Amino acid sequence: MIISSLLDTDLYKFTMMQAVLHQYPAATVQYRFKCRTAGIDLARFVDEISEQIDGLCRLRFTPQELDYLRGLRFIRADFVDFLGLFHLDRKYLRLQPAASGELELVIEGPWLHTILFEVPLLAIINEVWFRNTSQPDWEEGERRLQHKIQRLRALPDAEACAIADYGTRRRYSADWHARLLPQLRDRLGAQFVGTSNVLWAMRYGLTPMGTMAHEWLQAFQALGPRLRDSQAAAFEGWAREYRGDLGIALSDVVGLDAFLRDFDMYFCKLFDGMRQDSGDPVGWGERVIAHLAANRTDPRSKTLVFSDGLDVDKVEQLYRHFRGRCRLAFGIGTHLTNDLGPTPLQIVIKMTRCNGQPVAKLSDSPGKSMCDDPGYVRYLRQVFELPPEPADS
Structure with missing residues (x-):
């Protein structure tokens, strides 16, 4: 299997997940996959990707892994205890090929139970693509x-x-x-x-x-404060969780x-x-x-x-x-x-909704913004006093 451990992910997934457990355990979210590289037919590998996802969802944290997490100064004992019971559940994920050759991949469910999907899913899709389309020049x-x-x-x-x-x-x-x-x-x-x-x-x-990652601040657009105050509220929430650490x-x-x-x-x-x-x-x-x-x-x-x-x-x-x-x-x-010769893929999984409401990242780079509701993007720009940008999508 491509992913052999639930620790095979980025640290900020755990730091955000701990804050979600303590502050917003009932929040629900939606994430969507997008391949920004033109002309890539990922759909033909959907069965292999799906098999790898099944393997990912069978994984559990081992005692050694939990002990390692417990030893990090900013990880709390109750969070490690929760991870001892945790697994990724396939019911929160929808994967199917699209006619264009793209993958339609949507993750939807409790934030606490879906937050760890992103990084291993991207690593799986990436490795399946390269093992089928290239020979590595080690x-x-x-x-x-x-x-x-x-x-x-x-x-x-x-x-x-x-x-x-x-x-x-x-x-x-x-x-x-x-x-x-x-x-x-x-x-x-x-x-x-x-x-x-x-x-x-x-x-x-x-x-x-x-x-922290973008999703932490995006989620606060729908978690209760005024939209204009959402960014400051996200930083306050982070400081409340980590008290000056991280x-x-x-x-x-x-x-x-x-x-x-x-x-x-x-x-x-x-x-x-x-x-x-x-x-x-x-x-x-x-x-x-x-x-x-x-x-x-x-x-x-x-x-x-x-x-x-x-x-x-x-x-x-x-x-x-x-x-x-x-x-x-x-x-x-x-x-x-990923610098062995073949051209890397530009693939992302981004949060698009929280608690049933659209959320968005308004990037400083054209083409990196991602939202499924153009009307919300226009409103978000207005609230934060930003000029309109036709490239937002």
């Missing part, structure tokens, strides 16, 4: 990996350029992912700060990395302008930093640094995390531009875990 993959490591090590004051693996969902395969991480650990040393993947963190003695805030759920309006001096001082996941990274960093300074917060005490489609060229550019002005961290995904 030697070329190794050559490219070593070249990246050499370039990262050659940066001035390299340990200040913190590198993390964020590549689970779009990796070439689980085997390749497991093969490259020990090399990053051993050759980059302290410069390699960890991985988002909890299973590999446990197996290879790495630090699991991650805080303090990297995501900045692009309704665009940077709206984020900066909501991220006032209280949040600037409370959170450890911000993460960039769409738009122009240099412009984003300059505006965030200026915002911190304007709110009486020393940017050099905060971490700017860049994670939007990074490769080594972008890491080097951003590191040289911002070095010494703030703390820097870079979450590299596909460029590490």
Whole structure:
């Protein structure tokens, strides 16, 4: 099976899931799959994907895995006890081929019981596609990996350029992912700060990395506060759960302008930093640094995390531009875990509804927004004082 452990997912799924258990255990949600790469016929592999999903739904957390989670400082005992009873249930998932060759994949049910589907489903779809459509060139993959490591090590004051693996969902395969991480650990040393993947963190003695994803802030659009207050309420809810731990805030759920309006001096001082996941990274960093300074917060005490489609060229550019002005961290995904020759897929699973109401991400990058209700997108833009964007869908 492609997924052999429920820990084979990103840490922020567990951190969000714990907060859902404690704060919104009755919330219901809907997620939808989308392949952004044109001309990809995933439907022909629907039976193989479905078989892998059946295997995923048979998995349970092992005692060793639960003990590992229990040892993380921010994971509470009651959440681990809940995970001891947990499994992914196929009844919350609808999978069928569409006439266009796309997959129609919808996840719908209690947020608490569906939140862990996203990452392993994307990893399954990705690996099924590549095992059926390509032959891996392991030697070329190794050559490219070593070249990246050499370039990262050659940066001035390299340990200040913190590198993390964020590549689970779009990796070439689980085997390749497991093969490259020990090399990053051993050759980059302290410069390699960890991985988002909890299973590999446990197996290879790495630090699991991650805080929140877009769905945490999207859900608050339907969880009770005024829509205009939803982003601030999501940050308040996070702080209530983690009391200053896991303090990297995501900045692009309704665009940077709206984020900066909501991220006032209280949040600037409370959170450890911000993460960039769409738009122009240099412009984003300059505006965030200026915002911190304007709110009486020393940017050099905060971490700017860049994670939007990074490769080594972008890491080097951003590191040289911002070095010494703030703390820097870079979450590299596909460029590490799926760079063996074949073109990676751009596939996502996004929350589209919560408690029966539409929710949306309004990305700073064209084409990354996703919502099934264009009327709601227009309303969301109006509420957050954003200009209309015809590309939203």
